[in-house]
Amino acid sequence: MTVNHFLGSLDFLPEEYNTVFSLASRIIDSPMDYANRCSGRLMATLFYEPSTRTRLSFEAAMLRLGGGVISVANAKTSSVSKGESLGDTIRTVGGYADLIVLRHPKEGAAVLAGEYSPVPVINGGDGAREHPTQTLTDLFTIQRFKRRFDGLTVAFCGDLRYGRTVHSLVKVLARYSDVRFILISPPELRLPDRIKREVKGINPAAALEETTRMEDGLKNADILYMTRIQKERFFNEEDYIKLRDTYILTADKLSVASAEMIVMHPLPRVTEIDYAVDADPRAVYFDQARFGMFARMALILHLLADKEGGDA
Numbered sequence: 537m538t539v540n541h542f543l544g545s546l547d548f549l550p551e552e553y554n555t556v557f558s559l560a561s562r563i564i565d566s567p568m569d570y571a572n573r574c575s576g577r578l579m580a581t582l583f584y585e586p587s588t589r590t591r592l593s594f595e596a597a598m599l600r601l602g603g604g605v606i607s608v609a610n611a612k613t614s615s616v617s618k619g620e621s622l623g624d625t626i627r628t629v630g631g632y633a634d635l636i637v638l639r640h641p642k643e644g645a646a647v648l649a650g651e652y653s654p655v656p657v658i659n660g661g662d663g664a665r666e667h668p669t670q671t672l673t674d675l676f677t678i679q680r681f682k683r684r685f686d687g688l689t690v691a692f693c694g695d696l697r698y699g700r701t702v703h704s705l706v707k708v709l710a711r712y713s714d715v716r717f718i719l720i721s722p723p724e725l726r727l728p729d730r731i732k733r734e735v736k737g738i739n740p741a742a743a744l745e746e747t748t749r750m751e752d753g754l755k756n757a758d759i760l761y762m763t764r765i766q767k768e769r770f771f772n773e774e775d776y777i778k779l780r781d782t783y784i785l786t787a788d789k790l791s792v793a794s795a796e797m798i799v800m801h802p803l804p805r806v807t808e809i810d811y812a813v814d815a816d817p818r819a820v821y822f823d824q825a826r827f828g829m830f831a832r833m834a835l836i837l838h839l840l841a842d843k844e845g846g847d848a
């Protein structure tokens with residue numbers, strides 16, 4: 537039996553992303569047409585790392601489709617704390633639910649879960665490695681605001697070393713033509729060479745420029761993708777504190793950017809975007825979070841329909 541998982545952002549080809557986005561747009565236009573599409577279905581969310589958006593947007597998505605949700609929101613209250621292996625947990629939960637969303641601190645945990653699961657597994661973030669449903673959210677947001685994926689200059693700013701949302705998104709954007717990336721980070725938090733090699737392998741023509749100056753991105757980008765310095769991935773607090781406030785986007789700094797540039801952020805934000813920026817029409821991060829729920833509704837329908845060979 538082959539099961540359709542969504543474990544990494546490259547699991548879907550561009551056409552498959554487009555299918556999901558068309559469905560997500562139809563849901564936005566007529567939500568009531570989809571209100572019972574998952575009745576009798578159950579989704580399990582297993583979150584072994586903190587989350588607000590990813591877990592709640594998945595749960596809201598399933599409930600808006602008329603399905604049910606069972607949830608572990610804290611590893612300490614589950615049998616993991618008794619020493620149960622991930623494989624055993626997944627096999628068990630796969631017998632209760634039709635779909636599993638997993639967030640786990642260990643890189644590769646989602647792939648392992650996929651090997652054991654009898655039902656589709658969605659990777660809700662595995663350590664610093666991947667976060668493909670944030671990519672789904674980000675791409676859908678770009679489509680809604682920019683109406684294209686080709687020819688974009690995308691500036692990523694902040695923690696490019698540990699930020700899994702960047703790792704997942706940059707690879708997918710690399711598939712498009714005339715793409716240019718401006719990678720803004722302190723030297724300690726540069727995008728890992730492994731990911732740069734992957735990007736070049738996907739598209740040798742993709743332009744990659746590294747800089748420590750936020751201004752270089754602000755002046756030239758169609759999209760500024762801000763990220764939080766990932767405190768939980770640091771080995772010591774001092775290193776984190778030293779780097780935490782390297783980049784702070786303010787309304788003043790934003791004044792040099794084009795009127796068409798959009799500012800994205802997977803959220804949560806800490807200090808990297810001043811609250812005054814929220815009022816700028818270019819700040820789309822709360823729209824992005826909202827689009828993520830619709831994109832996840834479409835993803836759930838897509839994976840469950842595929843399983844039965846049916847139409848979403």
Ligand code: NCD
Pocket residue numbers: 589590661667670700701763764766802803804
């Ligand atoms: C991101 C994550 O968990 O990687 N958050 C999210 O899912 N929206 C980004 C982050 O935590 O900084």
